[in-house]
Amino acid sequence: MNITETKNVAFYTLGCKLNFSETSTIARSFENEGFNRVDFSEKADVYVINTCSVTENADKRFKTIVKQAQKSNADAFVIAIGCYAQLKPEELADVNGVDLVLGATEKFNITDYLNDLTKNDFGEVHSCEISEADFYVGSYSIGDRTRAFLKVQDGCDYKCTYCTIPLARGISRSDTLENVLQNAADISAQGIKEIVLTGVNIGDYGKGEFGNKRHEHTFLDLVEALDKVEGIERLRISSIEPNLLKDETIDFVSKSRTFVPHFHIPLQSGSNHLLKLMRRRYMRELYQERVKKIKQTMPDACIGVDVIVGFPGETDERFLETYNFLADLDISYLHVFTYSERANTPADKMDGVVPQNVRKKRSKMLRGLSVKKRRAFYERQLGNTLEVLFEGENKEGYIHGFTENYVKVKMPWNPTYVNTLHLVKLTEIDEDGLVRFEFVNEK
Incomplete structure (x- = not known):
């Protein structure tokens, strides 16, 4: 050029x-x-x-x-x-x-x-044509944030009725284990302390290129290998389908050197009827089991949940099923998505369309529940000694950081703490919902 x-x-x-x-x-x-x-x-x-x-x-x-x-x-x-x-x-x-x-x-x-x-x-x-997107291109983010996002997988073979991602990204395919480890080592060499694993459906890791469905390696092989990469202090699993999050992975994370006790697991609905309409690959009972297993193994683990409101056929009763299911679950926060019609998806032609004002109201209710859940989770963490990784941005005179189990903390801005890890004892929740702390025998 x-x-x-x-x-x-x-x-x-x-x-x-x-x-x-x-x-x-x-x-x-x-x-x-x-x-x-x-x-x-x-x-x-x-x-x-x-x-x-x-x-x-x-x-x-x-x-x-x-x-x-x-x-x-x-x-x-x-x-x-x-x-x-x-x-x-x-x-x-x-x-x-x-x-x-x-x-x-x-x-x-x-x-x-x-x-x-x-x-x-x-x-x-x-x-x-999306069928031509049958090769894999690895990628990772550096320099934009304290954490690096490392892509390990692309595309999706699931056929959820509301989702355009298979049309936009093609079939499920993965990076080679060797290449993922090389990228992780490259990230580590830049002095970055935390890597977040990312992809469209990362629990499906292992499917090869060109539609080869034979799994060369499993997701468990991936996390076990990444745990040995020198120089990386923390690894975080960004989002994983409940049916692909196996007991062995949860057990490994609980004993791992670098993987943190934080899981983000899409639910989408607490109604089995709607889960079937969405063509999700599990029922709410399996989801409940996954949460229970995580909490038994790691009582202080943070669990985030994706949920969709206003999907066709979501009556008041079915919405309340979701609300009550989430209210009773030992989870830490919600990502709430208001359903929006997407062309060329089966859900776009379904009956039982939920009016926009009802979608909005339900979304507000679940966001309110998320605030309560996060607050309750933070309160249970007060008094605990945890490790914080500080971020690089000065936000209105404060520096923010995250504990390994994703509690967001703050203190007055001090640039020397950017991208450094410190042991702290969580002391109180501020009026903005973030947590204050005191340092414990500085490293």
Whole structure:
């Protein structure tokens, strides 16, 4: 690529940790081509927006972000990549200011498309049939946060009736164990203390490339091998399906050197009727068992839950089933998603559509329950001595950090603590819901 002067590139990431890891890897490919990375709020020659399609809101935000880029530099070359770019490339190409849209396989070759940065009258589309996304590209994020997101798996073979991800990312496929360990070692060499494992369905780890469904290694093999990587202080499992979180993994995490007692397990509904309509691969009883097993093995473990409200067929009774099920479970917080209709999904054609105002009200109820759950979990941690990893951002005069079991703490800003680990005793919950502490025999 012949670019005589150094060009600036900026990135904006919508959606999940997996997107963040891929943005970071794509950014490094730009740096290798001589680009200088700047913040998205600054003037750049190229703006790359990594899109998400999980909710309608993520779709709408795309236009706002394009406008933001144009405000910084009306002549900038604007590129859309990611899930929404794969699902609806023409729609994104039609957005005023967008020059290039790259699908699931093309996004990792993004710099090949940059020989000419002249603005296009119309967005140019390069996308594939999703069946062609049958190879694996590893990625990890570095430099954006104290923690690194390490991608170990991509795509999904599950057919949940509300989800577009298999259409946007293709079949389930995994990185080789050797490559994951090499990436983890690279992250460790940068002085990063914590790695979060990420993917679309990481419990399915082991499926090979090109639709080869034979598992070379299992998820348990992966965590056992990663536990031995030198220099990494903490490993965190980001999100894992309840039916794929096995007893052996829970037992291993409880005794592990680096894996922390924090699990994020999607539930989606506490109603077995709705779980069947969603085509989830478990019933609520299995979910209950997973929570019980974790708490028996690690009483102080933090458990986060994904839940969808307003799915077609969610009557008042079925919503209350979910609410009461969650209220009785020993969990720590909720991620609440309001169901939004997605084209080309079976749920989009289902009966029993829940009115928007009812979805909103139910969402508010579950968010309120999440606040109570988090508070109760934090209260049970007071008096405990835990290890905190401090983050890198000055937030209104405070530095924040997380304990191994994901309790968020704060103290007055002090840059010398960034990316360092300290033993602390949790003392009280502040009015903002975060926890204050005192240091224990400083390391």
